[in-house]
Amino acid sequence: MVKLAMVGKGGVGKTTVAGTIARFLARDGYNVYAIDADPAMNLHSAIGISEEKIANIIPISEEKELIEERAGRPGGIFIVNPKVDDIPNKYQVEGPDHVKLLVMGTVKKAKSGCMCPENAFLRALLSHMILDITDAVVVDMEAGIEHLGRGTLSHIDAMVIIIEPGRRSSDLAERIKDLALELKVPRLFIIGNKIATSDEEEFVENIAKSMEVELIGKIPYDNNLRAADLSGKAPIDFAPESIAIKEIEKIEKKLLTLIKNQ
Numbered sequence: 450m451v452k453l454a455m456v457g458k459g460g461v462g463k464t465t466v467a468g469t470i471a472r473f474l475a476r477d478g479y480n481v482y483a484i485d486a487d488p489a490m491n492l493h494s495a496i497g498i499s500e501e502k503i504a505n506i507i508p509i510s511e512e513k514e515l516i517e518e519r520a521g522r523p524g525g526i527f528i529v530n531p532k533v534d535d536i537p538n539k540y541q542v543e544g545p546d547h548v549k550l551l552v553m554g555t556v557k558k559a560k561s562g563c564m565c566p567e568n569a570f571l572r573a574l575l576s577h578m579i580l581d582i583t584d585a586v587v588v589d590m591e592a593g594i595e596h597l598g599r600g601t602l603s604h605i606d607a608m609v610i611i612i613e614p615g616r617r618s619s620d621l622a623e624r625i626k627d628l629a630l631e632l633k634v635p636r637l638f639i640i641g642n643k644i645a646t647s648d649e650e651e652f653v654e655n656i657a658k659s660m661e662v663e664l665i666g667k668i669p670y671d672n673n674l675r676a677a678d679l680s681g682k683a684p685i686d687f688a689p690e691s692i693a694i695k696e697i698e699k700i701e702k703k704l705l706t707l708i709k710n711q
Contacts (some may be wrong), residue, residue, distance in 0.1 A: 451479060451585040451708060452604065457611035458621045459489070462642040465674060465684055466611055466697060467589040468495025472685050473701040475546035479585035482537065483548050484578060486571075488555040492589045497683030498544040508554025509540055509574065510567055520566035520573075527566040533574040534581070545686065551578075555591070576601045602629070606708045607636040609665075612656060614641070614649035619656045626660055636711065638665045640700060645670035665707070666700035668693050 451474065455467040464487065471483040485492035493503045510516075521527030541549040553571055578586050579601050602608075610625050612618045622639065629637050639662045641653030650667055657664035671693035677684040685694055 450583055450606075451705065452579050452588075452606045453586070453704065454588045454590055454602075454605050454608045455611060456590045456608060456625055458613075458618045461611045461613045461618055462668070462674070463487075463611040464489070464491050464589050465495045466609075466640060466642065466668070466700075467587055468492055468497075468683065469685050469694065469697045470701045470704070471496060471548050471585075471587040472546050472683070473698055474585045474587065474705075475548050477701075477705070481546075481548045481585045481587065482541070482578060482582060483544075483550045484553060484575070484586060484588040485550065486553045486555075486575065486588055486590045488591055490552055490554065493542070493544070493550055493552070494678070494681070495683055496544045496548050496550060497686050498542060498550060500681065502542065502544075503552075506540075506542055506552055508552045509536065510554030510571060516566050516570045520570045523566055527569055529569050529573075531570050531573050533570065533577050536574055537578065537582070545683070572601075579604050602632045602634050605634060605636075606711070607638055607704060608634045609638045609640055609704075610662070611640050611642055612653060613643045614645075614652045619652075622656065623660060626662060636707070637662050638704075638707075639663065640665060641667040643670045644668065665703050666696055668696045668700075 455463050457463040471481050475481045483492055483496055519531035537551060541551055543549050608629055610622045612622045639657045644650050644653060644667050653667060654664060669692050671691050673688035673691040674684050674693055677687035680687055688694060
């Protein structure tokens with residue numbers, strides 16, 4: 450079992466890294482579930498699942514009848530631990546290398562606050578994937594990690610913070626680290642992404658050092674990733690020999706080694 454959570458500021462390349470690592474894990478023989486828990490919901494493109502195939506997929510958070518049946522209605526009594534063990538098989542979409550995608554969607558907040566049944570359902574589903582699924586799971590998360598809950602986070606093999614050279618990215622990484630420590634995440638790593646110069650490489654190295662978090666990879670800036678996006682193809686398929694993809698492959702191998710030896 451390998452359970453990974455990828456977090457970071459929007460635009461740092463977190464989804465590309467998550468999708469590519471999921472593909473490499475599958476090629477290494479793992480049965481992989483990729484969980485799209487980011488509001489942008491773009492993980493399918495990084496995995497290589499076509500827009501046509503994903504077009505009819507409704508994010509789980511928008512399955513109102515299902516959520517009401519399992520968790521209750523907004524504003525009323527709701528079930529904290531609804532039944533979710535049948536959801537992965539019913540809602541997964543299979544992509545290249547047999548990576549299975551689940552699109553979680555996000556819970557929108559009304560003026561009166563958060564709609565509790567939706568939150569309870571998504572939290573229960575994420576917990577099930579991490580605690581009960583005996584396969585590899587890669588979660589592409591939004592920057593905040595509070596909604597996972599202490600019990601779930603303690604069972605993740607590693608949380609990986611993706612940063613790029615820049616203060617906004619590194620400041621958010623500091624906040625994620627503090628929260629991860631508070632919630633007792635067992636392993637925390639940093640990946641530097643979009644590194645174009647030696648100064649940017651040094652910046653990322655210094656951030657990791659100051660945070661006292663291991664830097665497990667430095668992904669160079671690579672125009673192939675932009676070209677892949679424009680072509681509508683996953684980077685791993687568009688330019689498999691590109692410098693960024695090769696570095697992500699090294700990171701995946703390093704993560705496996707660190708997890709197996711922990």
